[in-house]
Amino acid sequence: xRGPNGGGEGGGxxxxxxxxxxxxxxxxxxxxxxxxxxxxxxxxxxxGVPELVARIVLFAIAIPAGLAxxxxxxxxxxxxxxxREGLLASVPALALYFGVWQTxxxxxxxxxxxxxxxxxxFLVYPLPPWRxxxxxLVASVLADPFAVxxxxxxxxxxxxxxxxxxxxxxxxxxxxxxxxxxxTATLVALLQELLGRxxxxxxxxxxxxxxLYVATAALLAWGSTAGRQGALRSLRVxxxxxxxxYPAALxxxxxxxxxxxxxxxxxxxxxxxxxxxxxxxxxxxxxALAAARAGQGGEGRLAASASRGWRVPGRLGxxxxxxxxxxxxxxxxxxxxxxxxxxxxxxGWKVAPLxxxxxxxxxxxxxxxxxxxxxxxxxxxxxxxxxxxxxGGARVYFLAPVAPADALLAKNAACYLLSLAIFAASxxxxxxxxxxxxxxxxxxxxxxxxxIAPWFLAAGNAVSILNPSAASHTVQxxxxxxxxxxxAGMAIVSAGGVVFGAPALAAIRLEEPWLLAASxxxxxxxxxxxxxxxLPRLGRLLxxxxxxxxxxxxxxxx
Amino acid sequence: MLAIETEGLTRLFDxxxxxxxxxxxxxxxxxxxxxxxxxxxxxxxxxxxxxxLAPTAGRAEVxxxxxxxxxxxxxxxxGVVPDGLGLFDRLSGAEQLRLHGQLYGLAxxxxxxxxxxLLAALDLAGEAGKxxxxxxxxxxxKLALGCALIHGPRLxxxxxxxxxxxxxxxxxxxxxxxxxxxxxxxxxxxTSHVLEVVERLVTHVGIIRAGRLAAQGTxxxxxxxxxxLEDVFIRTVGEERTARPGLSWLGEAAGAPVPGTERR
Numbered sequence: 010x011r012g013p014n015g016g017g018e019g020g021g022x023x024x025x026x027x028x029x030x031x032x033x034x035x036x037x038x039x040x041x042x043x044x045x046x047x048x049x050x051x052x053x054x055x056x057g058v059p060e061l062v063a064r065i066v067l068f069a070i071a072i073p074a075g076l077a078x079x080x081x082x083x084x085x086x087x088x089x090x091x092x093r094e095g096l097l098a099s100v101p102a103l104a105l106y107f108g109v110w111q112t113x114x115x116x117x118x119x120x121x122x123x124x125x126x127x128x129x130x131f132l133v134y135p136l137p138p139w140r141x142x143x144x145x146l147v148a149s150v151l152a153d154p155f156a157v158x159x160x161x162x163x164x165x166x167x168x169x170x171x172x173x174x175x176x177x178x179x180x181x182x183x184x185x186x187x188x189x190x191x192x193t194a195t196l197v198a199l200l201q202e203l204l205g206r207x208x209x210x211x212x213x214x215x216x217x218x219x220x221l222y223v224a225t226a227a228l229l230a231w232g233s234t235a236g237r238q239g240a241l242r243s244l245r246v247x248x249x250x251x252x253x254x255y256p257a258a259l260x261x262x263x264x265x266x267x268x269x270x271x272x273x274x275x276x277x278x279x280x281x282x283x284x285x286x287x288x289x290x291x292x293x294x295x296x297a298l299a300a301a302r303a304g305q306g307g308e309g310r311l312a313a314s315a316s317r318g319w320r321v322p323g324r325l326g327x328x329x330x331x332x333x334x335x336x337x338x339x340x341x342x343x344x345x346x347x348x349x350x351x352x353x354x355x356x357g358w359k360v361a362p363l364x365x366x367x368x369x370x371x372x373x374x375x376x377x378x379x380x381x382x383x384x385x386x387x388x389x390x391x392x393x394x395x396x397x398x399x400x401g402g403a404r405v406y407f408l409a410p411v412a413p414a415d416a417l418l419a420k421n422a423a424c425y426l427l428s429l430a431i432f433a434a435s436x437x438x439x440x441x442x443x444x445x446x447x448x449x450x451x452x453x454x455x456x457x458x459x460x461i462a463p464w465f466l467a468a469g470n471a472v473s474i475l476n477p478s479a480a481s482h483t484v485q486x487x488x489x490x491x492x493x494x495x496x497a498g499m500a501i502v503s504a505g506g507v508v509f510g511a512p513a514l515a516a517i518r519l520e521e522p523w524l525l526a527a528s529x530x531x532x533x534x535x536x537x538x539x540x541x542x543x544l545p546r547l548g549r550l551l552x553x554x555x556x557x558x559x560x561x562x563x564x565x566x567x
Numbered sequence: 568m569l570a571i572e573t574e575g576l577t578r579l580f581d582x583x584x585x586x587x588x589x590x591x592x593x594x595x596x597x598x599x600x601x602x603x604x605x606x607x608x609x610x611x612x613x614x615x616x617x618x619x620l621a622p623t624a625g626r627a628e629v630x631x632x633x634x635x636x637x638x639x640x641x642x643x644x645x646g647v648v649p650d651g652l653g654l655f656d657r658l659s660g661a662e663q664l665r666l667h668g669q670l671y672g673l674a675x676x677x678x679x680x681x682x683x684x685l686l687a688a689l690d691l692a693g694e695a696g697k698x699x700x701x702x703x704x705x706x707x708x709k710l711a712l713g714c715a716l717i718h719g720p721r722l723x724x725x726x727x728x729x730x731x732x733x734x735x736x737x738x739x740x741x742x743x744x745x746x747x748x749x750x751x752x753x754x755x756x757x758t759s760h761v762l763e764v765v766e767r768l769v770t771h772v773g774i775i776r777a778g779r780l781a782a783q784g785t786x787x788x789x790x791x792x793x794x795x796l797e798d799v800f801i802r803t804v805g806e807e808r809t810a811r812p813g814l815s816w817l818g819e820a821a822g823a824p825v826p827g828t829e830r831r
Contacts, residue, residue, distance in 0.1 A: 327675075334657070334662070407618060408618065408642065409652060409667070410643045555619065556620060
């Protein structure tokens with residue numbers, strides 16, 4: 010027997026054991042077919058065509074962009090291999106890996122939809138779970154347009170190096186690049202599993218994440234203090250911190266040695282990279298397996314008596330109470346409430362002072378205005394998929410004598426209040442770190458936040474009804490929004506940015522700050538009127554589309 | 568008076584009928600067992616009668632109200648334990664019940680009082696503060712029943728209330744339902760696969776097969792001379808099936824090589 014789960018006999022066949030067995034070609038084909046059929050079924054279902062278009066668009070952007078960047082990385086590698094030593098050789102090697110690693114990790118943890126196989130569903134089969142996990146990981150990289158983009162950049166560097174100095178050493182360079190891709194992909198998987206575990210409800214863990222975030226930001230800020238001393242300190246900090254990005258650090262060192270022609274000295278780095286990738290993959294797998302076997306973690310007990318609760322009056326009272334409690338109990342809310350104000354504090358402390366006084370009042374107020382918009386942006390997972398977290402509970406809206414428009418209104422009101430709370434905390438942090446803003450800026454930022462909300466929320470309601478998707482109460486595995494909803498979100502936020510950005514341009518040009526608040530107030534009133542007009546129609550649309558909506562959010566729940 | 572009356576009720580999925588020309592007659596105060604094999608159209612019928620699915624054709628009257636014209640009024644009068652239950656995982660059991668009552672128009676204090684009583688009656692008082700997502704399947708079923716009852720409906724729809732729960736829970740729910748019927752408190756429309764339990768509970772029976780109503784009437788009328796409901800059911804929905812040929816490999820020794828996986 011072998012494998013971390015005691016899983017399976019080696020090779021390509023033999024007897025099937027009682028609980029584990031080899032993942033031979035047939036099983037692998039079955040898994041691939043399963044993924045393909047699930048994807049096909051999803052694309053053939055309602056909203057499938059837009060999702061297909063979204064995927065094609067993403068690949069259509071990723072491939073030409075990747076090829077363009079591959080040209081740059083190839084040119085840099087060509088020069089580096091030719092000069093062999095010095096900054097011109099080492100900087101391109103290190104910059105390539107650190108740049109790719111940083112963006113890969115950032116996108117992997119925030120935007121990218123990682124379509125891993127749900128391990129818990131495969132535990133019942135006589136398959137070694139670690140192979141199922143590995144298969145899911147490889148497939149998720151191959152299906153990710155962002156990964157294709159980064160791999161093209163790496164391939165460009167390889168081609169540049171090969172043109173500069175053909176030879177057998179290129180085999181080791183290829184190994185270093187493959188090791189880098191494997192280590193980065195597995196590190197992203199590990200971080201996703203860790204985040205998933207950390208974000209599974211316990212408040213103390215959320216505080217720990219926020220503390221880690223704030224500490225890192227503070228460390229970077231301390232290291233980036235202006236002046237010569239600051240630059241040296243920044244270099245020391247970066248040098249000490251580089252091993253946190255060990256896939257990039259190890260691949261960079263190996264590549265630097267290879268560019269210089271020191272093949273033997275590159276070997277330990279390549280071996281280290283392979284070992285690191287394996288260790289990371291093993292840790293990620295163990296966490297995924299533990300989560301699959303344990304199911305969802307407990308969250309303790311809440312108020313025991315039915316008589317406790319909030320006294321929200323009116324016809325919307327119970328709906329609003331339910332929505333507010335749902336939002337407050339979502340781990341993403343706790344993270345946002347801690348991290349966004351921390352980010353605002355950092356911006357107030359380090360970024361805002363860099364804006365020169367002569368830039369003008371409006372420009373100096375841009376960080377505050379930016380956070381008014383950002384508070385809506387970070388909550389779009391909620392307002393673009395308003396029924397996603399209700400899962401089976403969504404049936405209640407259609408079984409109970411509740412007007413569909415009221416359900417939407419309550420969801421929107423709760424989401425707006427959450428966004429407002431995040432903005433208020435961020436504005437306070439910004440003011441505490443960077444000084445109090447002028448009164449006009451405060452009024453303008455509140456007008457922007459309130460004025461843009463009806464536009465976003467009305468559009469979000471339409472997206473939520475037309476493209477609903479089931480969402481779990483964790484924030485891992487990119488399960489927050491479907492690709493088409495994410496694209497719709499980008500379009501809505503961009504359009505809102507253009508419409509509400511125009512007054513800002515006018516205010517800068519005319520040097521009249523109060524123009525901002527007035528314009529956004531007018532736009533907000535227009536938005537509110539529009540929201541009130543479309544809400545009954547959206548309610549009717551919701552009632553008419555209850556069947557596909559319930560199929561999407563309730564399906565797969567048991 | 569009839570609690571449910573349908574005429575030509577039909578629902579098509581992709582042009583294929585799931586329920587076809589259904590003509591249900593459920594008397595008020597009856598305990599109506601709606602039986603049928605898997606995929607016969609039981610859940611589709613309940614979904615149409617509770618407003619989760621729109622009928623493709625036909626009409627339905629519930630408690631004298633036209634479901635198509637007065638859906639909200641109908642909803643006020645009925646309670647539903649739907650297939651899949653319809654619970655909010657991130658509310659506690661107590662919150663779920665109280666908010667459910669408020670959504671049906673109860674005042675907050677009254678909803679809270681009834682929620683506490685229901686939690687006690689359903690043996691869930693000790694778990695009232697726990698999130699619904701952490702409830703066992705049986706507890707979720709009981710809570711869903713509590714939600715369906717909290718506003719005092721005149722008609723209760725129960726879709727497979729005994730599925731996947733243990734004998735003790737079945738006994739508790741059965742006793743509660745028997746008590747409700749004995750007090751003539753409401754009409755109950757129930758689907759279930761557990762024929763023994765159904766036979767002990769219901770006063771009226773309807774049997775659906777391939778989307779069409781195959782039999783309907785009081786328990787005695789439907790049972791006739793056949794003796795047991797199970798005999799009638801099997802005779803109505805299909806012949807009794809015995810072991811079929813072609814599964815001889817099931818008797819082979821465990822661990823024998825599976826064809827196609829031998830090491831080459």
